[in-house]
Amino acid sequence: MSKKTITYIGRTTDFSGKTLWEIVGNLKNYGVGRLVYKHKMLRYPEPSYYKILKVLPIQHDGNLENPHENFRKVIVFVASVFRGHMDPGVHEIFSTSYKPDYRLVPKHEEQDWIRRTEECERKINYIDPYIDMPPLLKKVVARDLELANQSATPDKFKLPLQVHTGYNNTTRLADESHPANIKLESFFGTPLSPELYQISDEVRQYFKKEETVLKKWFGF
Amino acid sequence: MSRELLKVFIKGSELSASSLPFTHISVRYRKPIWLPTAPSKRFRVPTRLVLPTHEKRELDRLTKNYKTYNKAMLAYHTDINSKQSVTDPGVIEAQRRAEEEDWEQSINLNNEWNAEVAIEREQRLAIEKEQKVLQILAQKKAKEQKEKEDLEKAEQAVQAEIENSKTFITRDNIDHYIEQALSSHVDYNFAIDKEGNVYQGKKANPKSSKEVTSENEEVAAKN
Numbered sequence: 001m002s003k004k005t006i007t008y009i010g011r012t013t014d015f016s017g018k019t020l021w022e023i024v025g026n027l028k029n030y031g032v033g034r035l036v037y038k039h040k041m042l043r044y045p046e047p048s049y050y051k052i053l054k055v056l057p058i059q060h061d062g063n064l065e066n067p068h069e070n071f072r073k074v075i076v077f078v079a080s081v082f083r084g085h086m087d088p089g090v091h092e093i094f095s096t097s098y099k100p101d102y103r104l105v106p107k108h109e110e111q112d113w114i115r116r117t118e119e120c121e122r123k124i125n126y127i128d129p130y131i132d133m134p135p136l137l138k139k140v141v142a143r144d145l146e147l148a149n150q151s152a153t154p155d156k157f158k159l160p161l162q163v164h165t166g167y168n169n170t171t172r173l174a175d176e177s178h179p180a181n182i183k184l185e186s187f188f189g190t191p192l193s194p195e196l197y198q199i200s201d202e203v204r205q206y207f208k209k210e211e212t213v214l215k216k217w218f219g220f
Numbered sequence: 221m222s223r224e225l226l227k228v229f230i231k232g233s234e235l236s237a238s239s240l241p242f243t244h245i246s247v248r249y250r251k252p253i254w255l256p257t258a259p260s261k262r263f264r265v266p267t268r269l270v271l272p273t274h275e276k277r278e279l280d281r282l283t284k285n286y287k288t289y290n291k292a293m294l295a296y297h298t299d300i301n302s303k304q305s306v307t308d309p310g311v312i313e314a315q316r317r318a319e320e321e322d323w324e325q326s327i328n329l330n331n332e333w334n335a336e337v338a339i340e341r342e343q344r345l346a347i348e349k350e351q352k353v354l355q356i357l358a359q360k361k362a363k364e365q366k367e368k369e370d371l372e373k374a375e376q377a378v379q380a381e382i383e384n385s386k387t388f389i390t391r392d393n394i395d396h397y398i399e400q401a402l403s404s405h406v407d408y409n410f411a412i413d414k415e416g417n418v419y420q421g422k423k424a425n426p427k428s429s430k431e432v433t434s435e436n437e438e439v440a441a442k443n
Contacts, residue, residue: 011265131289159293160292161292184289191278192274193274195274196274196278
């Protein structure tokens with residue numbers, strides 16, 4: 001008799017780890033004071049993790065016959081560190097606690113994580129608080145100003161920018177004391193990957209061929 | 221699919237000159253969220269999209285740029301719309317002024333109408349007064365006439381009574397009348413024969429009776 005293996009069919013995830021209850025439920029005092037991190041956050045060079053402050057276990061709500069499909073949730077109050085910066089508030093993890101993406105930081109590594117956090121330098125970017133209007137809106141505003149007999153000064157064609165002021169946003173609106181070092185450009189802006197906008201010879205040749213066909217058929 | 225399921229979603233702000241209409245009309249059929257997965261799509265496993273790093277980085281930048289831009293535009297239009305809304309102090313002031321003007325205009329119009337009506341009323345009251353005077357005079361005259369007539373009637377009644385009083389039985393002539401009543405004997409008995417002749421008196425002789433009357437004669441006399 002051959003060995004039985006479970007073959008999963010369906011959508012896949014990038015999760016790698018355990019659910020929060022699987023970690024916390026097996027620790028002494030529910031792991032209060034320990035550090036956990038999400039595997040997803042390893043994408044950032046700076047450390048991002050949670051320090052467990054308080055745990056409230058709750059009943060398993062779901063189909064117990066399929067524990068792999070219905071993970072148990074748990075309420076955990078944490079201090080959140082995101083990209084080397086700790087939020088002064090207390091965060092509650094509940095709705096995402098079922099995701100099997102959490103990992104426990106071993107005790108001998110905790111000091112290392114804290115050291116890495118202290119080493120992080122938080123660079124704040126200051127963005128120009130105004131952006132140019134899109135062309136159509138510019139025309140509409142110009143028409144409205146003309147109808148209202150007002151002068152069309154350049155500051156009337158500027159849109160004030162809306163920027164989140166959360167703890168994990170490193171971008172702030174520039175003011176007099178903080179000059180802007182970045183500016184949001186309209187349309188495509190400056191590409192991060194300019195090679196994507198370069199047309200290869202192959203493609204150029206193909207479209208040239210198309211051009212000749214079009215000229216032959218339609219005369220332009 | 222049936223046309224009933226085809227829904228047209230229209231959402232956005234009011235149409236105005238100063239704010240662009242954010243109207244989105246979708247005419248493509250979409251499965252409503254409450255309908256189950258189509259049987260043909262039940263066991264379909266969509267392939268995961270894996271983008272190259274440089275492409276993802278560029279797409280992320282563009283998306284972020286686009287979203288930030290969109291947010292700024294939406295905030296701009298929200299600001300304009302809120303200025304036109306009823307809670308804006310400028311709008312409230314304008315409404316108050318408009319109400320005051322309307323009130324003043326209404327008062328003036330009302331005063332004009334009141335003046336017009338007053339003239340009409342005076343004329344009407346003057347006419348009514350004349351009519352009333354005439355009416356009262358007529359009533360007075362009629363009353364006098366009636367009183368006069370009543371007095372005459374009373375006079376006549378009194379005269380008639382005076383006339384009647386001559387035949388009254390008084391203390392002086394009561395004996396005379398008593399005697400007269402006692403002396404005058406009336407016999408109400410009568411008899412009738414086959415021919416209808418009436419014979420007065422109970423014991424009277426029919427042949428010598430002077431009061432013989434024939435019924436036929438009476439009938440003839442009546443006719």
